[in-house]
Amino acid sequence: MTSEYLKEKFGPEDRTFPNMLQRQSQKYGKQDLFACGDARLTFDGVQDVAEGYAGKLAETGIEKGDRVAIMASNRPEFMKAFVACGWRGAISVPINVASRGFQLQHILSNSGAKLLIIESDILGALYDLDFQALQVETIWVIGDHDGAFPSHGPRALPFPEAGDPIEPAAVQPHDPLTILYTSGTTGLSKGVICPHAQFFWWAYYTGSQLGVVEKDVLHTPLPLFHTNAMNCFFQALLFGATQVVEPRFSVSNFWKSMKASGATVTYLLGAMVPMLLSRDPGEEERGHSIRVALSPGVPASAAEAFSDRTGIILLEGYGATESNAVIGANAKTVRHGWAGQLREGFEAQIVDEYDNPLPDGEAGELVLRATEPFSMALGYFGMPEKTLETWRNLWLHTGDRMVRDSDGYYRFIDRMKDSIRRRGENISSYEVEQVLIAHPDVEMVAVFPVASELAEDEVMATIVPASGSNLTGEELIRHCEGKMSYFAVPRYFDFVGSLPRTENGKVQKFKLRDRGLTPDTWDREAAGITLKR
Structure with a gap:
């Protein structure tokens, strides 16, 4: 399935999660869509989960637009909760499992989450919270626990079985699908409001960059509460592939797990490549089926060494949670050390501190805007002043200092802020x-x-x-x-x-x-x- 076919199949009004899931479930049916550990869900199985757990959300009193916080590692329950929210029209709020104290209190307060779904192993994160200042009414606990729970908190129930299936909510492409909290500035974490259509475009742009095709196995060691792994799920959904989720990134187990899953595409962050290269070369580095990896932020020398040792093409790219996969390179256009070229569907400028455009070769802040509706975030939840500041002059200010050369390639230099x-x-x-x-x-x-x-x-x-x-x-x-x-x-x-x-x-x-x-x-x-x- 080509990316151009996707644009034709899913018109502007069709780019919602329920619509994408229904159409792809009809097309791919019993093909695996999601795998995590021993759990596997087919395309139509994911739809069954979405329908049933959306019914359970409805029984719990969760309505369209309500926020549901999910604080769990890479496990099936995370995906069950995420797709249920998308089907119900609720807004999922994935939270980094390492969040604690001041930051966690702020995220739950700012989002106004009514339901918190949390893994039993990290229940201790809740002991220091002031639940009297939060709107959390119910907590679902994933996994076994000894019953120990903050006495000052709301009622805690085991993660339930699915309820009676319900029809999807009447959501629109501009409706929020999820709120992702980013600590990209010096102030409080900001909740980026990501609409349904934004994830259609994440999958469209990234999948086409990587050359994802039907039956590909997209194996990610990255956490589901980050944009990268969510993007991977939507690539699998739209291109007819399978997402395999690793519990966590492991240098010692990386090649073994990739071979076992039959991975054809994987996803690495900048620091992971030097970590893998730090091990002695071995036959396992070639005993896989991976042809390409999305790996932004890898030093040029490390990228070249990694490709030579493993045979995997490392592709650069640039995308913020607020934007999309706006800059990138494919296997033919990759230039190590550079993020790539601007993708069709976006406009970009390098500007000075007063938003005046700078010439090629001169470093400044990267600002962006989209030409496709709702392919970028809607703003920051509950922070109108920060939204206006970041989207001032009708451009998204990324806070990243970059430079563009005469060929239209962009290179990241550093963050504008601290x-x-x-x-x-x-x-x-x-x-x-x-x-x-x-x-x-x-x-x-x-x-x-x-x-x-x-x-x-x-x-x-x-x-x-x-x-x-x-x-x-x-x-x-x-x-x-x-x-x-x-x-x-x-x-x-x-x-x-x-x-x-x-x-x-x-x-x-x-x-x-x-x-x-x-x-x-x-x-x-x-x-x-x-x-x-």
Whole structure:
């Protein structure tokens, strides 16, 4: 099935999840659509799940437009909840399973979720929440648990069996399908409102870039609560392929699992490729059926070495949760170190701080807009000011500094604002600072990225201790554990007497980034400190 055929088959009014699922279920029926562990769901099986669990949502009082938070790892129940919401017209709110404390409270509060679906292994994340300030009425717990549960929380029930099947809600392409929270800036996590049609276009653009065809096996080790893996599901749905979901990315098990599934396409983040290359070469690197991988952010030298060793073509690309797969390259046009060229259906400019377009070769902020209706996000949930700020002058401001060459290729340089990207996860320096400043011996703090040996960032914090304290790095690490995502816990600490500031008192983080590591910097890994997850 070609991407052009998809555009013809699914007209502008047809690009909703229920419509896409019904049509593809009729076409592919008993072919596997989704596999996770020992669980496999065919195309018509996914529709049965959507109908039945949407019925259970209705029994629970979930109506069209209500938000349902899902906090679970890669397992079948996640997908059951996600497709049920899409069928019911409810809005799913996938949450990173590592979210804790301040961030988790904010996400549940901002989304106004009425139902929370959570895995039993991470129930401890709920103990520090103020449920009196939340709208959560019911909790469904996935998996066995000992009954321990915060007494101050709402009623908790086991994840149920499907209910009586119901008809799909009357949703439109512009209706929200999901809200994805991103920590891409220095402030609070923002809930990106993704409409139904946006995921049609995610699949259309990414699937055509990768050359996805019927019966392909799209094997992803990435978490279902991220855009990448959701995009993969819709590629499988629209192109007649099968999505295989790995529990988690494992360097030691990667090639074995890919061979076992018969994977033909896979998905890697920038840091994963150097991690796989760090192992000694072996026959398993060629004992697979993978022809191509989507792998944004891989250093050019690593991409070339990986392709030489494995025979897999690594394709670059660029897409934010707010946008789509707007820039990319295929096997014929790939240029390692460059994100690719602008896709049809989008407009882009590189602009200065006043939104004036810059000439080719000069770096500035990438701004975008779409020519296809609802192929990009609708804004930030419950944050109209942030929406206006990001979409000012009718352009989506990505916050990414990029450069375009005379051939129309785009290259990512860095983030315009102070965000951190570590091991494929976006980290808000603001949220890390909120946890650190809560320590009684921390007077001031600034959190920022420093270079990592794995081509992305490590988290560093410069601390001004309270007068007379004997604060240590290990003490701060233990303070952070359980209060933030484990991947956001700083690796490096500098203890100083003051922070550099502007005349109006704003901390000059660029000076701290420029200074980077010093001989006095405390390193968690060098100290042998192991994080508790």
